[in-house]
Amino acid sequence: MLTMLEEALAQLDQVAALIKLEEGVHKRLRRAQRALIVSVPTRMDDGRVEVFEGYRVQHDNSFGPTKGGIRYHPDVNLDEVTALAMLMTWKCALMGLPYGGAKGGVRCTPTAMSQGELERMTRRFTSEIVLIIGPDLDIPAPDVYTNEQTMAWMMDTYSMQRGITVPGVVTGKPVLLGGSLGRRESTGRGVAFVTADAARELRIGLAGATVAVQGKGNVGGVAARLLHEAGCRVVGLSDSKGGIYNSKGLDISRVLRHLQEGGRFADLPDGDTITNAELLALPVDILIPAALEGAIHEGNADRIRAKLIVEGANGPTAAAADRILEGKGTRVVPDILANAGGVTVSYFEWVQDLQFYFWREEEINQRLKELMAAAFRRVWDYAAEQKVSMRLAAMSLAVKRVAEAHRVRGLYP
Ligand code: GLU
Numbered sequence: 001m002l003t004m005l006e007e008a009l010a011q012l013d014q015v016a017a018l019i020k021l022e023e024g025v026h027k028r029l030r031r032a033q034r035a036l037i038v039s040v041p042t043r044m045d046d047g048r049v050e051v052f053e054g055y056r057v058q059h060d061n062s063f064g065p066t067k068g069g070i071r072y073h074p075d076v077n078l079d080e081v082t083a084l085a086m087l088m089t090w091k092c093a094l095m096g097l098p099y100g101g102a103k104g105g106v107r108c109t110p111t112a113m114s115q116g117e118l119e120r121m122t123r124r125f126t127s128e129i130v131l132i133i134g135p136d137l138d139i140p141a142p143d144v145y146t147n148e149q150t151m152a153w154m155m156d157t158y159s160m161q162r163g164i165t166v167p168g169v170v171t172g173k174p175v176l177l178g179g180s181l182g183r184r185e186s187t188g189r190g191v192a193f194v195t196a197d198a199a200r201e202l203r204i205g206l207a208g209a210t211v212a213v214q215g216k217g218n219v220g221g222v223a224a225r226l227l228h229e230a231g232c233r234v235v236g237l238s239d240s241k242g243g244i245y246n247s248k249g250l251d252i253s254r255v256l257r258h259l260q261e262g263g264r265f266a267d268l269p270d271g272d273t274i275t276n277a278e279l280l281a282l283p284v285d286i287l288i289p290a291a292l293e294g295a296i297h298e299g300n301a302d303r304i305r306a307k308l309i310v311e312g313a314n315g316p317t318a319a320a321a322d323r324i325l326e327g328k329g330t331r332v333v334p335d336i337l338a339n340a341g342g343v344t345v346s347y348f349e350w351v352q353d354l355q356f357y358f359w360r361e362e363e364i365n366q367r368l369k370e371l372m373a374a375a376f377r378r379v380w381d382y383a384a385e386q387k388v389s390m391r392l393a394a395m396s397l398a399v400k401r402v403a404e405a406h407r408v409r410g411l412y413p
Contacts, residue, residue, distance in 0.1 A: 001294075001297070001298075001318070002318070002319070003079050003080075003083075004079060004080045004083040004084070004293050004294070004315055005079040005080070005082050005083040005086075007083065007315065007318060007319055008082075008083040008086050008087065008315070009030055010319055011319065011391075011395060012026075012029060012030060012086070012395075012399065013026075013030075014392070015392065015395045015396050015399050016399070018386075018388070018392065018396055019396050019399060019400055019403075021399065021403055022403065022407070024411070025403045025406045025407065028060075028406065029060065029086075029089075029399070029402065029403075029406075032057045032058065032059045032060075032082050032085060032086070033058050033059060033060055033061060033100075034057070034058045034132065035055065035056070035057040035058070035078065035081075035082065036055065036056045036057075036128075036129055036132055037053065037054070037055055037078065038053075038054045038055070038056075038125065038128035038129060039051050039052070039053060039054070039128075040052040040053070040054045040106055040121055040124050040125045040128060041124060042117060042120050042121040042124055043117075043120055044117055045114050045116060045117060052106050052107060052108045052121060052125075053106070053107050054104070054105065054106040054107075054125045054128060054129070055076070055077075055078055055081045055103075055104055055105055055106075056081075056102065056103075056104035056129045056132060056133070056138070056140075057078070057081045057082045057084075057085040057102060057103055057104070058085065058100065058101075058102040058132070058138055059082070059085040059086045059088065059089045059100060059101040059102060059103075060089045060100040060101060060402060061100040062100060062402060062405040062406055062409060063092065063093070063097075063098050063099055063100055063402075063405055064098040064099050064100065065099060065100070065134075065135070065136055065137055065138055065139055066085075066088075066099065066100040066101060066102035066137075066138040066139070067088060067092060067097070067099040067100070067101065067102060067138070067139050067141070067171075067343060067346065067347075068084065068085055068088035068101055068102040068103040068104070068140070068141065068143075068343075069084075069103060069104070069140065069141045069142055069143025069144075069146065069172075069342075070103075070104040070105060070106075070125075070140045070141070070142070070143055070146050070150065070154075071084075071103070071104070071105035071106075071143040071144040071145065071146065072105065072106050072108050072110040072118075072144070072145040072146055072150075073105065073107070073108075073110070073144050073145055073292075074107060074108065074109050075107075075292075076105035076106060076107040076108075077107065080105070080293070081103045081104060081105050082103075083315065084103035084143075084314055084315070085101050085102050085103040086101060087101065087103075087314055087315065087335065087336060088100075088101030088102060088103055088343070089101030089398075089402060090336045090394070090395055090398035090399065090402075091335075091336040091337075091339075091340050091343060091398070092343060093397075093398040093399075093401040093402045094336050094337060094340065094375060094378075094379070094394055094397055094398040094401075095340050095343070095344055095347075095371060095375055096371075096375075096401075097343065097344065097347045098347075099139075099343075099347065102138050102140075103143070104129065104140055105143070106121060106125055108121065110145040110146075111145070115149075118150070119153055122150055122153045122154060122157075123153055123156075123157045126153070126154045126157040126158060127157055127161065130157075130158060130161055133158065133169060133170075134158075134166075134169055135166060135168030135169050135350070135353070135354065139168070139169065139170060139171060139346070139350060140154060140169075140170045140171075141170060141171045141172040141342070141343070141346050142172040142218070144217075144292065147172075147218070148172060148173060148174045148179065148184070149174075151170045151171070151172045151173045151174075151179075152173055152174055152177055154169070154170045155167060155169055155170050155173055155177060155178075158170075167353040168350050168353035168354050171183065171345075171346035171347075171349040171350055171353075172184075172342075172346060172349070173349070178349075178352070178353045179349060180345055180346075180348050180349035180352055180358075180359075180364060181358075181359070181360070181361035181364055182345055182361050182364040182365050182368070183342075183345045183346065183348075183349055184218065184222075185222045185226075186341045186342050186344065186345035186346075186364075186368060187218060187219045187222070187312070187339050187341050187342030188218065188219050188220070188221065188222025188223040188224075188225070188226060188290075188312070188341075189222065189223075189226060189341050189365065189368065190338070190339065190340055190341015190342065190344065190368060190372050191219060191222075191223040191288060191290070191310055191312045191338055191339060191341065192222075192223050192226035192227050192230065193341070193368070193369055193372045193373065193376075194310060194333050194337060194338050194372055194376050195211075195223070195227060195286060195288070195308075195310045195333070196230065197372075197373065197376040197377075197380075198308055198310065198331065198333050198376070198380075199285075199286065199308065201380060202307065202308060202331060204285050204286070204307060204308060206227075206230055206231055206232060207230075207231035207232075208231065208232070208233055209231075209232045209233065209285040209286055210232070210233050210234075210235050210249075210282075210283075210284040210285050210286070211224070211227050211232045211233065211234045211235065211236075211284055211285065211286045211287075211288065212234075212235060212236035212237075212245075212279055212280075212282045212284045212286075212287050212288070212306070213234060213236065213237050213238075213288045213290060213312075214238050214243075214276060214279055214280065214287075214288065214289045214290060214291050214295060214313075214316075215238070215239065215288075215289070215290035215291035215312060215313065216237055216238070216239045216243075216255075216256065216259055217239075217290070217291075219290040219312040219313070219339060219342075220237070220288065220290030220291065220312055221256050221259075223288055223290060223310075223312055224237055224252050224256075224288075225252050225253060225256060227286075228249075228250075228252040228253075232286070233248075233249035234249060234250050234252050235247055235248075235249055235250065235282065235284060236250075236274065236279045236282050236284070237250060237252070237255060237265075237279075238265070238274070238276050238279045238291075239259070239265070239291075240276075240291065241265075242265060242273060242274060242275050242276060243265055243273070243274050243275075243276065243279050244265045244268055244270060244271045244272065244273055244274065245271050245272050245273075245274045245278070245279070245282065246270055246271030246272070250270055250271060251270065254270070255268060255270060276295075277300060277303075280295065280296065280300055280303070280304060281300070281303040281304060281305060282305065282306075283305045284305065284306050285306060285307055285308065286306055286307070286308045286309075286310065287304065287306035287308070287309045287310075288309075288310050288311075288312050289309065289311060289312060289313050289316035289317070290312025290313050290316075290339075291313055291316070292313060292316070293313060293314060293315035293316060294315065294316070294318055295313065295316040295317075296309070296316055296317040296318065296321045296325075297318045297320065297321050298318065298320040298321055298324070300321075301317075301320075301321035301324035301325055302324055302328070304325065304328075304330060306330065307329075307330060307331065308330070308331050308332075308333070309325065309330060309331070309332045309333070310332075310333045310338045311332065311333060311334055311335040311338045311339065312335075312338060312339050313335065313339070314335050314339065315335060316335065317332060322389070322391065326389055331390065332389065332390060332391060333376075333390055334389075334390055334391035334394050334395070336394050336395070336398060337375055337376065337379050337390070337394045340372070340375065341368055341372060344368055344371055344372070345364060345368055348364055348367065348368075378397060379393050379394045379397065380393075382396065382397055
């Protein structure tokens with residue numbers, strides 16, 4: 001199996017050949033511009049000192065500050081963070097945002113840590129990367145197992161070191177501290193928008209369409225709820241341990257409320273418990289992998305029965321699986337388009353922070369809808385024109401845009 005970075009590079013190489021990318025630019029884009037590895041000593045509640053490893057990788061800054069989330073997970077490593085930073089470059093370029101791509105993370109087990117431990121680790125991590133972040137330099141945001149509270153601690157730590165309050169250093173903050181209305185739901189909302197767009201093109205009627213969602217978090221949970229509200233029949237939902245299935249459709253709000261209150265899928269009377277492998281193979285119209293990378297691989301791709309896959313997660317489909325899906329005629333709306341709603345509203349948040357002027361939620365959701373619809377249209381049309389997958393089309397449009405910035409700016413010195 002390829003590592004995530006090997007997958008990302010293979011993808012870039014394929015696109016480079018397709019768009020005849022200039023060799024010098026191709027070589028530069030294969031590497032991250034800057035990467036920092038830090039150790040994060042943290043006092044645990046029992047008095048011990050644990051030393052975590054943290055990373056911040058900035059892949060390319062030709063359009064402006066770099067942008068991307070911070071992930072807390074036991075599998076975080078430099079290879080993965082670099083690949084995710086590269087994906088952020090393509091995502092921001094595809095959406096036309098004035099950002100390059102970055103990503104960060106700490107290798108830890110957040111689910112086994114107390115709030116106090118998480119706060120101390122976050123603050124130490126922030127101060128270790130303080131020299132390379134800032135509102136005009138690199139702007140972190142939430143990702144897997146980080147949230148508004150994490151961003152509040154990061155903003156506070158950065159601000160205390162600077163001696164002034166700097167809300168624009170991170171996005172995905174609490175609204176009270178300069179966060180944006182609508183940011184929390186924005187990734188899932190964007191997923192729901194492009195799902196509707198793709199379903200329309202593929203003539204899958206959204207009302208009554210069956211949907212399975214892998215992931216009940218900020219992306220999967222929100223997308224499931226919004227699609228349920230749009231008339232879809234969400235029949236399956238899961239988290240890292242497994243999920244639930246009911247062919248008649250789940251009452252998503254009730255299921256999510258139960259989970260938020262600490263309940264387990266197994267205690268719900270709403271349906272049958274299933275494994276993640278079973279969820280991915282459900283007989284549905286639409287499958288939304290919204291958990292971690294590599295969920296769909298060579299070993300399970302041929303069991304997928306959905307007509308449409310919308311990638312809520314970053315990198316959920318391995319390249320080998322992509323080929324199998326393409327052979328079967330399964331349409332895949334790629335991550336850099338499907339989950340771009342998050343970074344798009346992050347951009348709105350940053351603009352509001354820089355201007356100290358805040359927008360109404362309807363305005364934010366409307367602007368998000370317009371940007372997502374326009375990006376979907378560009379990708380859909382380019383894929384049709386070039387007779388390539390939506391992933392190749394989205395990547396081509398993004399890489400071309402970055403390459404053009406490199407060409408026009410030239411090579412320093
Ligand atoms: N972590 C999210 C992503 O993968 C959001 C990044 C951001 O808002 O900067 O797109």
